[in-house]
Amino acid sequence: MKEKYRTYVQIKKIYGSCINEMKDVYGYKRHFGNKIKIYFNVAHHPIYSRHLYKYQLFTFIERTISYPKIQQESRCYYHRIKSSENMADEVKLYALGRSPFVCRVKIALHLKGIEYENFEEDLSNKSSELVRYNPVYKKVPVLVHNGKPISESLVIVEYIDDVWKGFSILPEDPYEKAVARFWAKFIEDKCDPSIFKVYRSNGDDEHAIVEAWEQLQVLENELAVKGSKFFGGDNINLVDIAAVFIAYWPGIIEEVTEIKLVTKDKFPKLTEWADNFVNCQVVKEVLPTREHLLVVFKKRFGKA
Numbered sequence: 482m483k484e485k486y487r488t489y490v491q492i493k494k495i496y497g498s499c500i501n502e503m504k505d506v507y508g509y510k511r512h513f514g515n516k517i518k519i520y521f522n523v524a525h526h527p528i529y530s531r532h533l534y535k536y537q538l539f540t541f542i543e544r545t546i547s548y549p550k551i552q553q554e555s556r557c558y559y560h561r562i563k564s565s566e567n568m569a570d571e572v573k574l575y576a577l578g579r580s581p582f583v584c585r586v587k588i589a590l591h592l593k594g595i596e597y598e599n600f601e602e603d604l605s606n607k608s609s610e611l612v613r614y615n616p617v618y619k620k621v622p623v624l625v626h627n628g629k630p631i632s633e634s635l636v637i638v639e640y641i642d643d644v645w646k647g648f649s650i651l652p653e654d655p656y657e658k659a660v661a662r663f664w665a666k667f668i669e670d671k672c673d674p675s676i677f678k679v680y681r682s683n684g685d686d687e688h689a690i691v692e693a694w695e696q697l698q699v700l701e702n703e704l705a706v707k708g709s710k711f712f713g714g715d716n717i718n719l720v721d722i723a724a725v726f727i728a729y730w731p732g733i734i735e736e737v738t739e740i741k742l743v744t745k746d747k748f749p750k751l752t753e754w755a756d757n758f759v760n761c762q763v764v765k766e767v768l769p770t771r772e773h774l775l776v777v778f779k780k781r782f783g784k785a
């Protein structure tokens with residue numbers, strides 16, 4: 482009890498000093514409400530998390546908070562703070578904000594708390610660096626780590642997981658790891674291309690629609706069998722990251738067009754997963770805005 486009180490006093494002290502820092506950063510004072518909310522906000526906020534990590538109060542907070550969603554998000558921040566030693570490296574990302582492939586890499590970087598320099602590409606006039614770093618495909622994303630380039634989003638995500646500590650994107654167990662890779666490859670080789678095909682035909686190719694539904698049904702069944710919030714279980718993993726396109730893009734494309742591919746009626750589990758996934762803090766941080774994609778797709782589908 483005494484220890485708990487001391488910890489609480491410490492939190493209050495940190496909380497007080499951090500309020501000023503937050504005012505500097507955000508220019509306004511946040512309202513934190515009751516005690517539990519204080520812990521919640523403290524655990525969430527990057528500045529607080531840094532202090533909390535320093536004072537090793539995180540486990541106390543984890544014990545205090547009984548809400549699973551808060552725990553999940555707090556854990557993410559914890560891993561980001563824990564991996565702060567990751568920041569010494571020079572990391573460059575050749576990117577395109579609206580690309581789901583780039584988003585995969587950004588999610589991985591954010592999960593690990595890695596600072597990186599973003600180089601936004603114009604695909605109609607690719608930079609000489611992009612062409613030099615990815616001479617085979619000349620596509621984004623390319624990650625350049627201490628001068629060494631790596632291409633292909635899923636390869637990059639695995640590289641990030643191998644090199645940097647913190648949040649584990651792939652399971653440790655070799656069998657579980659192989660299973661995660663299998664599903665990521667299924668999404669990459671089967672699901673995404675079949676959905677792209679539907680959109681490329683403006684929804685006119687009925688055979689393509691049936692094919693896409695077949696692939697999506699496989700994912701729907703997998704989620705039903707797993708019975709978990711994410712493909713990765715309680716936390717996101719490689720499979721969830723691989724499926725970022727399915728989680729976010731169809732909803733926006735289907736707002737612009739008449740194509741209805743990923744609907745709640747047809748895929749209740751998959752759409753529930755998509756909601757959970759896009760609402761994860763790290764995912765929200767990296768997704769292009771709805772407004773931006775709406776502009777892109779209105780132009781693309783001739784609705785501008």
Ligand SMILES: N[C@@H](CCC(=O)N[C@@H](CS)C(=O)NCC(=O)O)C(=O)O
Binds near residue numbers: 580581632633635
């Ligand atoms: N399989 C690649 C796909 C990357 C990709 O298609 N990138 C697109 C942007 S979304 C691109 O750079 N396109 C340029 C081009 O095709 O010339 C990956 O996973 O990284």
